[in-house]
Amino acid sequence: MKKPLQKSKIPSNKVFVIKELREAYxxxxxxxxEEYQLNVILKGRGTRYIGDHMKPFxxxxxxxxGPNLPHVWRCDNAYFDPESRLETHDIVIYFPESFLGKDSLQKDEFEEIRKLLARADRGLEIKGHTNKVVIKMMKELVHRQGGASIIGLLEILNVLAHSTELxxxxxxxxxxxxxxxxxxxxSEILEYVLHNFKNKxxxxxxxxxxxxxxxxxxxxxxxxxxxxFSDFLGDVRISNARKLLQDEDLNISQVCYESGFPTISNFNKQFKDRIGKTPMAYKKDVIDSL
Incomplete structure (x- = not known):
């Protein structure tokens, strides 16, 4: 029997749910x-696919x-090998629009948070200083209980609502x-491609x-x-290549074939078309930034 894909995250006796998860993948x-989701990856690597967007994580x-926005953080294939001993660690918060009560977000005091949640319909990646501040707040929120936990969630949303780094x-x-x-x-097609993209x-x-x-x-x-589908498959392969290019020990040829591209010329063209620079230039930029 296949795993149900429409998930309900919050018990009826809870305002919101926060989970700290440590799993193999x-x-x-x-x-x-139906809930909003705030998720941080503390350990683990792979490909993040949200709506129509794909990117390494x-x-x-x-x-x-936002609610009903399809997503998956799919770990690299190595994580599914029990002998790899790889593991993941993340913190995830689920909350409904009505977590403060019906129509509460329509009040003037919540105008900025209301605007934030409207923007979340497209998904929001949180970067820069805000990223570091919110991750610290999420780690602290895991240990809060009762009313203090609700205040903690509001504090996080307030920081996000006033940030320019989303x-x-x-x-x-x-x-x-x-x-x-x-x-x-x-989901079945996505899993097939992510498992087999190195092959034709x-x-x-x-x-x-x-x-x-x-x-x-x-x-x-x-x-x-x-x-x-061809663009989607290309995105999967480019996403994998971007991760591999961060490894100083791999040359461009190795990255090309490990990502499923038939020739170096094809790899160079597709990479530059999507990323705006050659794989070699991208690798140099990544290494220089370390």
Whole structure:
């Protein structure tokens, strides 16, 4: 039986939920839920996919997502090998819009927080000084109880509401129009691609996975994911390449083939088209910043 993808996170006797999780790997299923989610990765690496946006994640990744925005933090394949002894550590907060009571956010005092939560519909990546401040506050909130915990959550939201270091994640025209069944199907395709991207993947095989013709699958995928399947596959490979380029011991050729590209020239072109610079220039910038 497949894991349900529409999740309810908050018990009826709770205002909000905060969890500190230490596991071999993060939830690998593409899913959504009705609550807002503030999530920080304290340990673990992989690919973060939110709405129509994909990006590598590592320690310090801090994101606020709005209700019903599909997402997954999918760990690198090595995390699923029991012998790797890799592990993840994250803190996640779930809260509904009505966590202070019905219509409370419509009051004047909550105007800035209301605007923040409206922006969270596209997902917000939290960077810079705000990132460090909020992570520290989340670590402290784990140990708060009762009314102090609610005050702590409000303090975090207040910091976010007044920060200029929040960047929207999805495209402005992204629309979440998935049914529960479609989330299940997209999750299966996403997991297949993330597990097999180093190998050749054809449109025919993923169309068969979705039980569709190639032309029907192409239309379906682009309508739901906001990009063609070939662009999506390219994004997965580029995301992996960006992570590998941070390793000083790997050369460009190794990164190319470990990311599923057939030739160096193809890798260079796709990387520059998406990132705006060559893999070599990107690697140099990363190393210089360390």
């Amino acid at each position: 993060l939830d690998k299923y593409w899913h959504s839920h 590592k320690e310090g990744d801090l994101v606020l997502t 960047e929207p994640i999805t495209q402005i025209d992204y629309k979440n129009n998935y049914t529960a069944h479609e989330k299940d199907k997209i 993947i054809t449109l025919k095989e993923v169309a068969e996975l979705a039980n569709m013709s190639e032309s029907a699958f192409s239309r379906y995928f682009k309508a739901r994911v906001n990009k063609s």
